[in-house]
Amino acid sequence: MAPIKLLGICGSLRAASFNTLLLHEATRLLPKSTLAMADLNMPLYNGDIFDANGIPAIVQKMADQIAAADAIVIATPEYNQSFSGALKNALDWVSVCDGSPWHDKPVALVSAATGRSGGARAQYALRLAVTPFRPRLITGPEVMVAAAHTAFDENGQLTNALSLKMLTELMTGLSDLVTTSN
Numbered sequence: 001m002a003p004i005k006l007l008g009i010c011g012s013l014r015a016a017s018f019n020t021l022l023l024h025e026a027t028r029l030l031p032k033s034t035l036a037m038a039d040l041n042m043p044l045y046n047g048d049i050f051d052a053n054g055i056p057a058i059v060q061k062m063a064d065q066i067a068a069a070d071a072i073v074i075a076t077p078e079y080n081q082s083f084s085g086a087l088k089n090a091l092d093w094v095s096v097c098d099g100s101p102w103h104d105k106p107v108a109l110v111s112a113a114t115g116r117s118g119g120a121r122a123q124y125a126l127r128l129a130v131t132p133f134r135p136r137l138i139t140g141p142e143v144m145v146a147a148a149h150t151a152f153d154e155n156g157q158l159t160n161a162l163s164l165k166m167l168t169e170l171m172t173g174l175s176d177l178v179t180t181s182n
Contacts, residue, residue, distance in 0.1 A: 004033040004178050007069035009062075011076035011087035011122075013040060018112040018148035019075035021156045022167075026073050026110060028157070029164075030171040036069070038062045038090070045092040059093040066094065066101035070178045071108070072135070078113045078122035083129070091129055102133035106177040108170050110143040112151065118144030136181070138173050141166045 008023035020037075027035040042058045043049060049056075055063075066072060076083040094101065109126055111119025123144060127137065143166045145151050151160050158164045 002032075004030060004175060005068065005070045006030065006033050006035045007038060007065050007072045008035050009038045009072060009074045009087070009090070010040070011074070011084040011126075013084075013086050017077070018114075018145070018152065019077055019110075021152050022075045022110050022112045022143075022145060022148075022158075023073055024156060025152075025158050025164075026075075026108070026167060026171055029168050030175055033175075036065055038065055040086045040090045042090060042093060045089055050096060055093070055097055059090075060097060062090060063094050063097040063099075063101045066105065067099065069105065070181075071106040071174050073108045073110060073174070074126065074130075076109070076111045076119060076122045076126050078111065078115065078117070078119040081121045082125040083122040087126070088129065091133075095133070100133070102130065102135045104181070105135045106138065106174055106181060107135040108138045108143075108174045110145075110167065110170070112145040112148035114147060114149050116146050118146035118148070120144050136177060138170065138177060140173075141169050143167045143170050
């Protein structure tokens with residue numbers, strides 16, 4: 001079997017993001033996979049920019065990455081009881097691209113946050129935001145890494161046994177979904 005081409009979308013723009021660590025852990029737990037990362041450093045969505053200049057190159061690149069991926073893992077922090085503005089902006093931009101790159105695409109949602117809920121509210125809001133794109137969202141197990149500032153070791157690997165178990169199960173489910181989709 002060919003390697004699974006994963007696209008990682010991290011809702012945090014921070015260089016030292018716990019959610020980026022979580023994406024790398026997800027890839028590590030999915031044997032025979034490769035990871036490409038989307039870049040969310042795009043201009044704010046503005047219909048006037050779209051009308052005058054079309055789709056910015058960085059947005060088109062993300063839409064092309066979504067279309068080319070076998071599966072997508074979105075990792076989101078929780079900001080003010082929802083997912084990040086950067087991630088919402090990227091979703092809005094990709095929604096006006098030609099075609100439907102998300103349609104029937106296997107997608108897993110994960111989150112890492114320093115609080116007790118591990119990003120539960122962010123995941124719920126994100127699930128609502130991506131549903132109109134009609135991806136094949138995996139419903140569980142839900143991976144919500146709480147106290148993320150203590151959840152990874154110096155090598156960026158999860159140290160919490162339950163989080164590791166859940167992430168392993170989620171990635172196995174994603175792999176199974178990719179296999180049955182092809």
